[in-house]
Amino acid sequence: xxxxxxxxxxxxxxxxxxxxxxxxxxxxxxxxxxxxxxxxxxxxxxxxxxxxxxxxxxxxxxxxxxxxxxxxxxxxxxxxxxxxxxxxxxxxxxxxxxxxxxxxxxxxxxxxxxxxxxxxxxxxxxxxxxxxxxxxxxxxxxxxxxxxxxxxxxxxxxxxxxxxxxxxxxxxxxxxxxxxxxxxxxxxxxxxxxxxxxxxxxxxxxxxxxxxxxxxxxxxxxxxxxxxxxxxxxxxxxxxxxxxxxxxxxxxxxxxxxxxxxxxxxxxxxxxxxxxxxxxxxxxxxxxxxxxxxxxxx
Numbered sequence: 001x002x003x004x005x006x007x008x009x010x011x012x013x014x015x016x017x018x019x020x021x022x023x024x025x026x027x028x029x030x031x032x033x034x035x036x037x038x039x040x041x042x043x044x045x046x047x048x049x050x051x052x053x054x055x056x057x058x059x060x061x062x063x064x065x066x067x068x069x070x071x072x073x074x075x076x077x078x079x080x081x082x083x084x085x086x087x088x089x090x091x092x093x094x095x096x097x098x099x100x101x102x103x104x105x106x107x108x109x110x111x112x113x114x115x116x117x118x119x120x121x122x123x124x125x126x127x128x129x130x131x132x133x134x135x136x137x138x139x140x141x142x143x144x145x146x147x148x149x150x151x152x153x154x155x156x157x158x159x160x161x162x163x164x165x166x167x168x169x170x171x172x173x174x175x176x177x178x179x180x181x182x183x184x185x186x187x188x189x190x191x192x193x194x195x196x197x198x199x200x201x202x203x204x205x206x207x208x209x210x211x212x213x214x215x216x217x218x219x220x221x222x223x224x225x226x227x228x229x230x231x232x233x234x235x236x237x238x239x240x241x242x243x244x245x246x247x248x249x250x251x252x253x254x255x256x257x258x259x260x261x262x263x264x265x266x267x268x269x270x271x272x273x274x275x276x277x278x279x280x281x282x283x284x285x286x287x288x289x290x291x292x293x294x295x296x297x298x
Contacts, residue, residue: 031141032068033152034131035162036061039100044209046127046170048242051105051118059168061129064098066162069136075101078148079112080126085148086114090129103129121170123242130165169210172242176294177207181286187222190278195225203285211240218247218257220273222281233257233275245296253277262298269293 038044042060050057063073075090088111091101108115108127115121130143143164145151156164182203187195199221205213217223218236233251247257255275262271267287274280287293 032070032133032135033066033156033162033164034070034073034133034143035064035066035098035164036129036131036166037064037163038166038209039102042102043168045211046105046121046125046168048121048123048170048172051121051170054118057105059103059127059129060100061102061166062098062100063094063131064162066159066164068133070097070133071095071136072134073097073131074134076130076132076144077103077108077111078128078130078144079108079115080128080148081114081122082124084114086112087146087148088112094131103127123170123172123244125170127168127170128165129168167210169212169239169241171211171240174211174240176213176238176240177205179204179288181288182220182283183286184219184221184225184281184283187219187225187281188279189226193226195222195281197225199225205238208237212248213238213240218251218273219279219281220283220285222273222279222283225281226279240296243294243296245298247273251275255279259298262296264293264296266292269296 039060039062042058046059047057063075073094074092075094077088077090079086079088090103090107090111105118105121108121109117128144128148132143133141135141142151150157152164179202182201184199185197187197187199201221201224203220204216206216208214215236215238217232217234219233223231223233233255235249235251236247236257237249239246239248245259247259250256255277257273257275260272262269267290268284270282270284272280272282
C-alpha cells in the first residue's frame with residue numbers, strides 16, 4: 001500500500017512540476033552546490049569532555065565544487081542552541097577547490113559573539129559548516145538561509161555525490177555501534193494488520209560519527225511481522241548525545257519514529273517505538289557480548 005501511494009504521489013509530482021498548464025515545460029534555474037566533507041581521522045563531533053578540559057578539538061573539512069560554475073565561496077558557520085541560531089563567516093573568497101580547513105574551539109569563540117568560552121558550549125548544541133557561493137554569472141547562492149533553514153530540496157539533501165554542509169553535534173564519546181538481537185511484540189498498523197509475534201532477529205547500528213548511528217531496521221522486525229519478509233524501516237538514525245538517545249531522520253516513506261518507555265536492565269534495553277503513520281511495537285534489544293548497556297535515557 002505504501003509503495004502504491006508513493007508511486008501515485010511521484011506521478012502527480014512529476015506532472016505538476018513539468019507542465020505549466022499548457023504545452024510548454026516550466027523552466028528551471030541552473031544552480032550550484034559545494035561539496036563539504038569531513039577529513040578522515042578528524043573529530044566527527046564536538047567532544048564536550050575535551051572542550052571542558054581545554055583539550056584542542058579538530059574539526060577538519062574540505063570544500064570542493066559539487067556542481068555548477070562557482071567563482072568563489074564564503075565558508076559560513078551556523079551555531080544552533082535551543083531555539084536560537086547564530087550565523088558567522090569563517091573565511092571569505094575561497095577560489096581554490098578543493099581547499100582544506102580546520103576549526104578549533106577557539107575559532108568558534110572568535111566567530112560567534114554569543115559563544116565565548118567552554119561554558120557556552122552545551123550538550124545538544126550543533127555547529128553546521130556550509131558555504132555561500134558566488135557564481136561566474138554573478139549570482140549568489142545560499143545553502144542555508146540566514147535563520148538556519150535549508151535553502152535546497154530533498155534531491156540535494158540525499159545526494160550520494162556531494163554534501164552541502166557538515167554538522168557537528170556537541171556530545172560525549174559514544175560506542176553503540178554493533179549488531180544486537182531483537183525481540184519485538186505487539187506490532188500493529190493503522191490499516192488493521194497486526195503481528196502474531198514475537199518477531200526475532202538482529203539489527204545493526206552503524207556508526208556515522210558524532211553519536212549518530214544508522215539503524216538497519218527502525219521497526220526492529222515489526223514490519224516483517226506486519227507485512228512479511230524483506231520489509232524494514234530504513235533511513236532512520238539513532239542519536240546518542242551524552243547517553244540521551246532519540247530517533248532522528250525519517251524512513252524511506254518520510255515517516256518520523258519516536259521512542260518511549262525506555263528501560264535498561266543489564267545487557268537488555270526495552271522500549272516502545274511508533275511512527276506518525278500509526279505503526280508501533282514493543283522491542284527488547286540484547287547485547288550479544290553480555291556487556292551492560294550504558295545508562296541511556298530519553
